[in-house]
Amino acid sequence: MSYRFLKGHGTENDFVVLPDPDGTVHGGADGEMSAERVRALCDRRAGIGGDGVLRAVRRGDGWFMDYRNADGSVSEMCGNGIRVFARYLHEHEGEPFPMRIQTRDGVKVLDRAGDELTADMGRPQVLGETSVSVMGRSWPAVHVSMGNPHAVAFVDNLAEAGPLLEPPEHDDAVYPEGVNVEFVVRRGEHHVAMRVHERGSGETRSCGTGACAVAVATALADGAPRGTVYRVDLPGGTLRVEWTEDDRVLMTGPAVLVAEGTTDL
Numbered sequence: 001m002s003y004r005f006l007k008g009h010g011t012e013n014d015f016v017v018l019p020d021p022d023g024t025v026h027g028g029a030d031g032e033m034s035a036e037r038v039r040a041l042c043d044r045r046a047g048i049g050g051d052g053v054l055r056a057v058r059r060g061d062g063w064f065m066d067y068r069n070a071d072g073s074v075s076e077m078c079g080n081g082i083r084v085f086a087r088y089l090h091e092h093e094g095e096p097f098p099m100r101i102q103t104r105d106g107v108k109v110l111d112r113a114g115d116e117l118t119a120d121m122g123r124p125q126v127l128g129e130t131s132v133s134v135m136g137r138s139w140p141a142v143h144v145s146m147g148n149p150h151a152v153a154f155v156d157n158l159a160e161a162g163p164l165l166e167p168p169e170h171d172d173a174v175y176p177e178g179v180n181v182e183f184v185v186r187r188g189e190h191h192v193a194m195r196v197h198e199r200g201s202g203e204t205r206s207c208g209t210g211a212c213a214v215a216v217a218t219a220l221a222d223g224a225p226r227g228t229v230y231r232v233d234l235p236g237g238t239l240r241v242e243w244t245e246d247d248r249v250l251m252t253g254p255a256v257l258v259a260e261g262t263t264d265l
C-alpha cells in the first residue's frame with residue numbers, strides 16, 4: 001500500500017512526516033505505528049532517511065505529534081521535530097499561528113518568529129548531578145528533563161568525546177529509559193556550542209530539547225537572570241533559547257520542508 005510522506009528538517013535534524021489524520025494509515029490494531037516501519041522509513045540507504053518520524057494524527061479539535069526515534073523507539077518530545085510539524089500543519093493543513101500541538105509531554109504552543117518558529121517547550125526540570133563516560137573517560141553532567149531525559153556535560157573541546165559511535169555510558173538508575181547526552185563548550189557570553197548523542201538515533205546534527213537542556217544548565221552555571229537569550233550552535237545550525245521569568249523555555253529556530261511524495265515502504 002502506498003502512502004504520503006514529507007521530508008523536513010530543523011537545523012539538519014531531519015524527519016519523515018507522515019500524515020495520518022484518522023490514525024488508520026500507520027496505526028495497527030492498537031493504534032500504534034510499528035517500529036519496523038519507522039526503521040524502514042528512517043534508513044538512509046534503503047529508505048527515505050531521517051533521525052525520526054513525525055506522524056500527524058488528529059485528536060479532538062487539534063493534532064497529536066506521534067514522534068518516533070530512527071530505531072522505532074518512542075520519545076516524549078522532539079524540539080526540532082515540533083517546529084517541522086508546525087510548518088507542515090500550517091502549510092498543508094491550514095492551521096494558523098499561534099498553534100497548539102499535543103505531544104506525549106503535553107500541549108506545546110508554536111508561533112512565528114520571522115522566517116523561523118518559536119516553540120514554548122514548557123518548564124524544565126533540573127534533577128541534579130550525574131556523570132557520563134565515553135571510551136573510559138568520564139565527565140560530570142547535569143540531569144535536565146525537557147519532558148525527555150538529558151545529561152549535559154561541559155567539556156574543553158567538542159572533539160574530546162571522540163566519534164560517538166556508541167551511546168555514552170550513563171547511570172541506569174538515573175536514566176532507566178536511556179538518555180540524550182550533550183557535550184558543550186563555551187563560545188562567548190551567552191553563547192555555547194554543542195554535540196549530541198541522541199537516544200534512539202545516535203549522533204545527530206542537532207537536538208532541540210538538547211539545546212534547551214544545555215541553555216538551562218549553562219544559565220544556572222552562569223547565574224544568568226531569567227530572560228537571558230542563549231545562542232546554541234550545533235553542527236547543523238543555530239538555535240536561540242530563552243528561559244523566561246515564568247519558568248518556561250522558548251526555543252527559536254528554522255523549520256524547513258524539503259520534499260513530498262508517496263512510498264510503499
Ligand SMILES: N[C@@H](CCC[C@H](N)C(=O)O)C(=O)O
Pocket residue numbers: 013052069074075076077078079080081148149180198199200201204206207208209210
Ligand atoms: N531530536 C529531538 C529529540 C528526539 C528525541 C530523543 N532522541 C529522545 O529519545 O528523547 C529534538 O530536537 O529534541
